[in-house]
Amino acid sequence: MFKVKDIVIYTTEGLCKITEICSQDFNGHSTDYYVLKPMLSNRPTIFVPVDNEQLVERIRPVLSADEVHKLIKAMPDQETIWIENSNDRKKRYKEILSDSDHLELVSLIKTLYFYQEELQDSGKKLHLADKMFMEEAEKILYEEFAYVLDIEPSQLIPLIVGVIEADE
Incomplete structure (x- = not known):
């Protein structure tokens, strides 16, 4: 059970703060909701029914700083997940x-980054859909990392590179 003022991740919306837990009446039926306010965007407030397990499962607490550092150290070992068929x-x-x-997001970013590098070497660009997937995965992961580590998002890539190089 989450509490008011908890900072959480809500799937693709990213970093959110639970601003309240309220009840709303619809057709004589009262339902409790988590009220989530996205922290880093002007997206609308999100209402998640407390009794809807499928939607509540999409809310998770942010990682700890130790967990973020472990994920960063694991990045070089993550497999790439390129799939030739564009629909698949x-x-x-x-x-x-x-x-x-988190690990799948790292694999996704790594895969698309390396594929983008290959394409650039031959004068081509990443397909728009793949670029959007990479940007969304980076947003989800990097927002959380920057928040947890209390750094500016612009400082994150140099930090990741430094941690990875120190482990080599």
């Missing part, structure tokens, strides 16, 4: 974004 790739990448599993 879109379906799988949407699932990864929806699930917000």
Whole structure:
């Protein structure tokens, strides 16, 4: 059970603050809701029914600083997950974004980053859908990392590179 003032991640919406837990009446039936306010965007407030397990599962607490550092150290060992068929790739990448599993997000970013590098070497660009998947995965992961580590998002990539290079 989450509490008011908890900072959480809500799937693709990213970092949110639970501003209240309220009851709303609809057709004589009262339902309790978590009220989530996205912290880093002007997106609208999100109402998640407390008794809807499927939607509540999409809310999770932010990682600890130790967990973030462990994930950063694990980045070089993450496998890439390129899928040749574009329809299958879109379906799988949407699932990864929806699930917000950290290791899968790292794999997704790594895969698309390396593929983008290959394409650039031959004078081509990443397909728009793949670029959007990469940007969304980076947003989800990097917002949380920057918040947890109490740094500016612009400082995150140099920090990740420094941690990875120190481990080599």
